[in-house]
Amino acid sequence: MxxxxxxxxxxxxxxxxxxxxxxxxxxxxxxxxxxxxxxxxxxxxxxxxxxxxxxxxxxxxxxxxxxxxxxxxxxxxxxxxxxxxxxxxxxxxLTPERFIAADVGSSVYGAMAETEAALVEDLGLTDRTVYVPTDASDPLAWLYVPQHVDYTLPDADALTAPLVVGDDPAERGASFRPTGDPLVREVERARSGDPGAEPAAVVEGLADAVGEQFELAEDLRVDVDSEDARATVAVRASAFGSLDRFDHPVQSVLAVGLAQALDTPVTGETTRAENERADYLVTLRWDEAA
Structure with missing residues (x-):
C-alpha cells in the first residue's frame, strides 16, 4: 500500500x-x-x-x-x-496642459449628486429646483429646493445658509451652490459681447457653450416660447450620464445662465424624451418662479 x-x-x-x-x-x-x-x-x-x-x-x-x-x-x-x-x-x-477624462468628472459629480439628493429626501423637501440669481459675481445664483409645493422665495441672505429655516414655513428648504455656477462664469469670461436679455438668444448661447465649449453633450436643440416663459432643450449623448439626477451640470448651466441674464428665478425640470431624436428634455420656466 x-x-x-x-x-x-x-x-x-x-x-x-x-x-x-x-x-x-x-x-x-x-x-x-x-x-x-x-x-x-x-x-x-x-x-x-x-x-x-x-x-x-x-x-x-x-x-x-x-x-x-x-x-x-x-x-x-x-x-x-x-x-x-x-x-x-x-x-x-492656449492649448490645455491637462485633460480630465469624462468618466472622472462624471464620478465626482455622481458622488455629489447622490449626497445632495439624499439630503433633500431626508429633509422631506419637494423635487422643485429653483435657480435664484444673486447680485454677486460668486455665486451667480443659488439652487433653492423648497420644503412645500406652495413656497415663497426667501431673501438673498437666507439662501447663503445650506438650511433655510426662516419664520415663514413657506420659505423653508435647502440652498446649494449649483454645479453650473463656475461654468457660467467661464462662459461670461469667454464672451465677446453682451448677450442681452432675450431668452431665445440667451438659451441658444448657453446651449452652444454646453455642447461646444464644455462638451457636456453632443447635441442640443433649443425651443423657446417667450410668451409662455418657457424654454425646452432637447439633449442627446450626455458626457455625465443621466440628466435626471440632482442638479446635473447641463441643466444647471442652462438654468444659472438664464436666471443671471434675466435677473429672475428659473425653475428647472429634466425628463426622459419619448423619441429617438433626444435622450432628455430640460424644461426651464421663469414666470412661476418669479
Whole structure:
C-alpha cells in the first residue's frame, strides 16, 4: 500500500506567496500602463491643438501672400491673413496642459449628486429646483429646493445658509451652490459681447457653450416660447450620464445662465424624451418662479 501524500505547508517561497507576488506585479504593470495611456492621450490632444494652430497659420500666410499678388482683393486678404495668424497664436499658446477624462468628472459629480439628493429626501423637501440669481459675481445664483409645493422665495441672505429655516414655513428648504455656477462664469469670461436679455438668444448661447465649449453633450436643440416663459432643450449623448439626477451640470448651466441674464428665478425640470431624436428634455420656466 502506497504512502499517503502529506499536505503541503505554506511557507516563504511557497506557491501561495508566489501567487500574491505575481498579482502585485500585475497591478503595478496595470498602473504603469494606465499612466502611460493618460500621458499618450494628453500628448495626442496637445498635438491636435497645435496642428490646428499650424493650419490656421498656413491659411494666414497664404492669405497675406495673396494680398501681395492680387491687389484688387488686398483688403479682404489682409483681414483674412491677420485673423488666421492671430487665431493660430491663440490656439497654440492656449492649448490645455491637462485633460480630465469624462468618466472622472462624471464620478465626482455622481458622488455629489447622490449626497445632495439624499439630503433633500431626508429633509422631506419637494423635487422643485429653483435657480435664484444673486447680485454677486460668486455665486451667480443659488439652487433653492423648497420644503412645500406652495413656497415663497426667501431673501438673498437666507439662501447663503445650506438650511433655510426662516419664520415663514413657506420659505423653508435647502440652498446649494449649483454645479453650473463656475461654468457660467467661464462662459461670461469667454464672451465677446453682451448677450442681452432675450431668452431665445440667451438659451441658444448657453446651449452652444454646453455642447461646444464644455462638451457636456453632443447635441442640443433649443425651443423657446417667450410668451409662455418657457424654454425646452432637447439633449442627446450626455458626457455625465443621466440628466435626471440632482442638479446635473447641463441643466444647471442652462438654468444659472438664464436666471443671471434675466435677473429672475428659473425653475428647472429634466425628463426622459419619448423619441429617438433626444435622450432628455430640460424644461426651464421663469414666470412661476418669479
Amino acid at each position: 502506497s504512502e499517503r501524500q502529506q499536505p503541503t505547508t505554506v511557507t516563504d517561497g511557497s506557491p501561495a506567496e508566489e501567487g500574491e507576488d505575481d498579482l502585485q506585479l500585475r497591478l503595478e504593470l496595470l498602473r504603469e500602463e494606465n499612466e502611460r495611456l493618460r500621458r499618450s492621450y494628453a500628448v495626442a490632444r496637445r498635438t491636435s491643438y497645435r496642428r490646428s494652430a499650424l493650419g490656421l497659420a498656413g491659411v494666414g500666410a497664404v492669405a497675406l501672400a495673396g494680398a501681395v499678388l492680387f491687389p484688387a482683393t488686398r483688403d479682404v486678404l489682409l483681414a483674412l491673413g491677420g485673423t488666421g495668424l492671430f487665431a493660430a497664436i491663440l490656439t497654440y499658446y
